Amino acid sequence: MAGRINDDDVKAVRDAVPIDAVVSDYLQLRNAGGGNLKGLCPFHDEKSPSFQVSPSKGLYHCFGCQAGGDTLDFVMKIDHLSFSEAVERLAGLAGITLRYEEGGYTAGTSGRGERIRLVEAHREAARFYVDQLDGPEAEIGRKFLAERGFDQAAAAHFGVGYSPAGWDHLTRFLRGKGFTDKELITSGLAQDSRSGKPIDRFRGRLMWPIRDTSGEVVGFGARKLRDDDNGPKYLNTPETAIYRKSQVLYGIDLAKKEIAKTSRAVVVEGYTDVMACHLAGVTTAIATCGTAFGGDHIKILRRLLMDNATAEVIFTFDGDAAGQKAALRAFEDDQKFAAETSITIAPDGMDPCDLRLAQGDAAVADLVEARTPLFEFALRHIVSRHNLENPAGRAAALAEAAPVVASIKDLSIQHESAVQLAGMLGILDEQFVVKRVAQLARWARERGNQPPQQGRGRAQQPAPEPTPPPAGGGGPALNLRSPAHRTERELLKLALQRPALVSPAFDAYGIDEFTAPPYAAVRQAIQDAGGTSQADDGYLARVRDAAPNDTVRAMVTELAVEAIHAKTVDEVYAGVQLVQVRLRAVDRRVLEIQGAMTRLSPQAPPEQHAAVQEELWVLQQYGQRLRNRGAEGL
Secondary structure, three states: OOOOOOOOOHHHHHHHHHHHHHHOOOOOOOOOOOOEEEOOOOOOOOOOEEEEEOOOEEEEOOOOOEEEEHHHHHHHHHHHHHHHHHHHHHHHHOOOOOEEEEEEEEEOOOOOOHHHHHHHHHHHHHHHHHHHHEEEHHHHHHHHHHHOOOHHHHHHHHHHHHEEEOOOOOHHHHHHOOHHHHHHHHHHHEEEEEOOOEEEEOOEEEEEEEEEOEEEEEEEEEEHHHHHHHHOOEEEEOOOOOHHHHHHOEEEEHHHHHHHHHHHEEEEHHHHHHHHHOOOOOOOOOOOOOOOOOHHHHHHHHHHHHHOOOEEEEEEOOOOHHHHHHHHHHHHHHOOOOOOOEEEEHHHOOOHHHHHHHHHHHHHHHHHHHHEHHHHHOOOOOOHOOOOOOHHHHHHHHHHHHHHHHOOHHHHHHHHHOOOOOHOOOOOHHHHHHHHHHHHHHHHHOOOOOOOEEEOOOOOOOOOOOOOHHHHHHOOOOOOOOOOHHHHHHHHHHHHHHHHHHHHHHOOHHHHHOOOOOHHHHHHHHHHHOOOOHHHOOOHHHHHHHHHOOOHHHHHHHHOOOOOOOOOOOHHHHHHHHHHHHHHHHHHHHHHHHHHHHHHOOOOHHHHHHHHHHHHHHHHHHHHHHHHHHHOOO
16 A cells, blocks of 8 residues: 555645636536635535635535535545545646655555546546557548548547557556556456456547546547447447446537536537537537436536526437437426527438538538527427327327426416417417416426426525534524524634634634534634634634534535625624624623522622622623723723
8 A cells, every 4th residue: 555645745735726626627616706606516406506615715615415625525525536536636637746654755556546547547548549540550540530521630639549459459558557457447448358368348449538527538439440340330438437428428528618608508419429519619519428318417517507597508419210309308308407408400310510511610500500499399299290180180289288388387488388389289279278288287286296487497596594504413403593693603704714803802702602502613623723813824724624523524614615794804894793792692691690699599608799799790891891892892
């Protein structure tokens, strides 16, 4: 084993890679105010963004599912990496050489996490395949690309390569790079042979690297080139620890920024279609990898599209039966998007690659623009199966199509679609169809389905302020309507985010001055980390490390990321919070002493009565000073 990674190197990695740069590889981030960014949480489904990132603090927190932490925590959670794997991955991005406590500088492979090794193997394999595309044997591959309108520059842009036809060219190459046979089999780049020795999985094929949203190669799509190849037309990487075909989109690494910028994604059916679209200027094109477009793909796009009202997803399918079936399958998932969904079908059953060859780049761009709303396409498909020349056929078409329209959540679109359906069916009484659709929608709601809403049924409602879990799993839940709890929360946010504004006064506050158990636990963690007077670059990390458990650590992260509720965050605002928390503590103690006085026996020694009365007088005077002078009275 390589041993424990040096603590200074871990800190260097945290400091070197900005958290917003890492997170933005997986979702679109927008300004949330106060220097924070927000987006749709990648760890749970949500319609309004409750996931916040604080670049200045290097932390993230989701106010919906309570996930939170620093850059390393994010990488560990989203890519299912161990701590050391996450450090090694980010160190690779930052160009930092890690030291291990046992054995000094480690340049070898021992101790590296499996996922990291699989990614490295794919990275080396991608380079190998690209180099092979220039060789004599790959002439057939270069010819294939040229016939489809892709020159050498296009191949290089997409990283297209070639796998030699021999049995173990890649296997021998990767062994030379230090990879074991077990790693090659696990990665899916090699497979067992009858002789028991690993051989290349891909042989004599054109190779497309499949990258995740961060740009790492996680798999390959391989196209058959020769007639004597008995394998399938397209052969993809098998399911591995880093490759799940239902969770990757080809071209997403190249398209993600433009998708986020334009709020539009174009879904095509193959690798060459993605290439054709991008070269024609449609740089938001992506494709699935040997599987139907499904729920996990929707999640990827939703995080980039941010579910805003103007977002759009456009599907392009062949005009044949299989293409129409795929389009209808996409319609079934339509309302999982907040985006509008549309479909476009090229003339004569051509795909975007064929269309570009036949009519040029402009035709591909025009194809995308000539889209039809997906629900309209679905309705026309249903209606086309019926004979509309007689009343029975029209009634049957209405019976099949009306429930589809009733399922549309946006009331205005539902109404317009009902009117449109009446026109398709040739029913002159539009209101008859509208009422029928409304009746079906009402019945669906009464059966417990989600009721239609305005705004496509996906109107963005602000997430309510979350109720944080109590520290250590004990104590009452927080009541954020309580002025005391709200003020304690604000003061803790200031102590974590702007410690200079509340120091040194804050450090004199007792743990018992925070009445909510989770807040008391955070106050204790701040104290254990040295207090606000010791705040420096590593302050937040020390507070998080001082937390006794994950619950308190999550609360620290949440408070460090949540916006402070003031237009101007200055000494005046900080003073108000300090005074309110202290004043409430004083008032509570006054009530306690007054209760003690009523319980004090008349036979108690006079000095005991005098001590209690003196403490009460001192506290009352202190409280009055705080009310009169504010922070100056502290």
